[in-house]
Amino acid sequence: MRAKRVWSALGRSWLVLSTVLVVAVLVLFLVHIARQGWQVMGWEFLTDRPRRGMTQGGIFPAIAGTALVSLLTVVFSLPLGVGAAIYLTEYAPDNRATRWIRLAIRNLSGVPSIVYGLFGVVLFVDLLGLGTSLLSAGLTLGLLTLPWIITASEEALKSVPRAYRDGALALGATRWQAVRTVVLPPALPGILTGAILGLSRAAGETAPILFTGVAFFLPFAPTSLSDQFMALPYHLYILSTQHHSLEKVRPIAYGTALVLVGLVFTLNLTAFAVRSRMRRRLETAR
Amino acid sequence: MRDSIPVTRRRFRAGERLMEGVLALCGYTSVLVLAGIFVLLLWQGARAFREVPLWEFLTTARWDPTSPEGARYGIGSMVASTFLVTLGAMAFTVPLGIGVAAYLSEFAPARVREVLKPAVEMLAAIPSVVVGFIGIVVVGPAIARLFGLPNGLTALNGAVLLTVMALPTAVSLSEDALRAVPRDHRLASLALGANPWETLVKVTLPAAAPGILAAMMLAMGRAIGETMTVLMATGNAPAFPSGFLSPVRTMTATIAIELGEVPHGTAHYFALFAVGFALFVISFVVNWVADWFIRRGRRAR
Structure with a gap:
């Protein structure tokens, strides 16, 4: 009887300890980055370009590049992803072809990001002749975020009660009319959540843009789709491994990490807020 | 009609x-x-x-495309490195992941759960370059000090950091699997006199096993395909790994380092795509196995 109690206590402390450990590590990492990064933070850091071999100045071109490439990503993947989600929830018959689509989506979400990068090099940079550019990188990241957008949109569409559709169809609406006027509006916040999470993923990815458009150093933000661009994650990679005087640029590296983490967390918290508001609204609707 | x-x-x-x-x-x-x-x-x-014999690519270990005495294209070392780092990461991820998932789904008070579940998802949002950076400035130096090494950029460093990358997938999918176990199972076990711990180990965990296995496979898939973290934090020595305290260079890191430097259209350039294809096939198989477990778990219910 006592052995039983000892085992049970040991086991439960394993659960609690692993949770505490994970949370503690996360908090320590973030506090470390925040404290070190804060030292260089300021208006100039956010709005100036890198100066003196990146040892001084700011990271504005990288911020602008990341913002543009992430927006471009969502411009590509959102219509395609929402279209696919509508097809899967509202139209697709339950047959072998549909199962293939679902299998493909699940597998795409497990494809390593560097493999997307290779695919982007062959298809967009070489075959379609887009070169290493903002456009190529945005398209590559668009494909990478596609499965995530589809999954999020599908969940949002599924959460709309069946009765909505039945009501619209009973009133004589065609299928597309029912989707457009009755099903899509309540699903929009959920789709928006997916889009924001897609933005956040695109902002943090490095491997897919490595060979499709990101540049080591550019003094300005890109002005056209065929320009190369700087990006926050790539800038952090350069500053922490490729620079000739790593110690000198370390404060700027911390600052870049802080901006990147801050950006990604803000996007994620926004997505959480949208989602929980939507849940509450759907619950009161029922 | x-x-x-x-x-x-x-x-x-x-x-x-x-x-x-x-x-x-x-x-x-x-x-x-x-x-x-x-x-x-x-x-x-x-x-x-x-130009490169397929047999040499698949069965030899030495990767040295720029060697002056004849280029070598063996994929062995980097595959071994990828698996060494991944298995190391799983050795941390499996116990930690199951621990956190079981705590969240079975023992945590509702309020704690409401805070921790989003926190785990936030962990997933941290970009891999930031994790790699942490490996360079915090974890790597700590490992160097702990084991008395001149440099902490080793396979162990990669394993620790990949744990951070793989944990969110492992925790969140394992927790889903645990929560999908019907409440009646637990109540029946408790009614028979088992305490909550026994109920977890003898009833809930076995019932959720296929789902948890799938979660771990998917987490492993993430670790295998992770690029920036290992590229920054494992030292990138293109030799056969000699253990967790040696620097390694994985398949993903090799592609990331070399593709930007080789001229398009050379054997070396195409060989990197062959490595990418191998990586794609490995991750496809891992996902497929996870899928199989998920379907099996569903049928069992």
Whole structure:
């Protein structure tokens, strides 16, 4: 009887300890980055370009590049992803072809990001002749975020009660009319959540843009789709491994990490807020 | 039904058909992309084997495409490195992941759970370069101090950091699997006199096992394909790994380092695509196995 109690206590402390450990590590990492990064933070850091071999100045071109490439990503993947989600929830018959689509989506979400990068090099940079550019990188990241957008949109569409559709169809609406006027509006916040999470993923990815458009150093933000661009994650990679005087640029590296983490967390918290508001609204609707 | 629509509404039906076609096309895009990745990578990778013997690529360990006494294209060392780092990461991820998932789903008070579940998802949002950076400035130096090494950028460093990358997947999917176990199972076990811990180990965990296995496979897939973290934090020595305290260079890191530097259209360039294709196949198999476990778990219920 006592052995039983000892085992049970040991086991439960394993659960609690692993949770505490994970949370503690996360908090320590973030506090470390925040404290070190804060030292260089300021208006100039956010709005100036890198100066003196990146040892001084700011990271504005990288911020602008990341913002543009992430927006471009969502411009590509959102219509395609929402279209696919509508097809899967509202139209697709339950047959072998549909199962293939679902299998493909699940597998795409497990494809390593560097493999997307290779695919982007062959298809967009070489075959379609887009070169290493903002456009190529945005398209590559668009494909990478596609499965995530589809999954999020599908969940949002599924959460709309069946009765909505039945009501619209009973009133004589065609299928597309029912989707457009009755099903899509309540699903929009959920789709928006997916889009924001897609933005956040695109902002943090490095491997897919490595060979499709990101540049080591550019003094300005890109002005056209065929320009190369700087990006926050790539800038952090350069500053922490490729620079000739790593110690000198370390404060700027911390600052870049802080901006990147801050950006990604803000996007994620926004997505959480949208989602929980939507849940509450759907619950009161029922 | 369809034949009875009046003539005046034909135009309407054409629009309806068009829309359905457009949406179906969006749906099939995923299949196209997956097939496209397979075909393009295979096509580019295969071109390497005009110069490089396939047998040498698959069975030898030395990767040295720029060697002055003849280029070597053995994939062995980097595959071993990838698996060493991944298995190290799983050795941390499995116990920690199951621990956190079980705590969240079985023991945590509702309020704690409401805070921790989003926190785990936030962990997933941290970009891999930031994790790699942490490996350079915090974890690596700590490992160097702990084991008395001149440099902490080792396979162990990569394993620790990949744990951070793999944990969110492992925790969140394992927790889903645990919560999918019907409440009646637990109540029956408790009614028979088992305490909550025994109920977890003898009833809930076995019932959720296929789902947890799938979660771990998917987490492993993430670790295998992770690029920036290992590229920054494992030292990138292109030799056969000699243990967790040696620097390693994985498949992903090799592609990331070399593709930017080789001229397009050379054997070396195509060989990197062959490595990418191998990586794609490995991750495909891992996902497929996870899928199999998920389907098995569903059938059991």
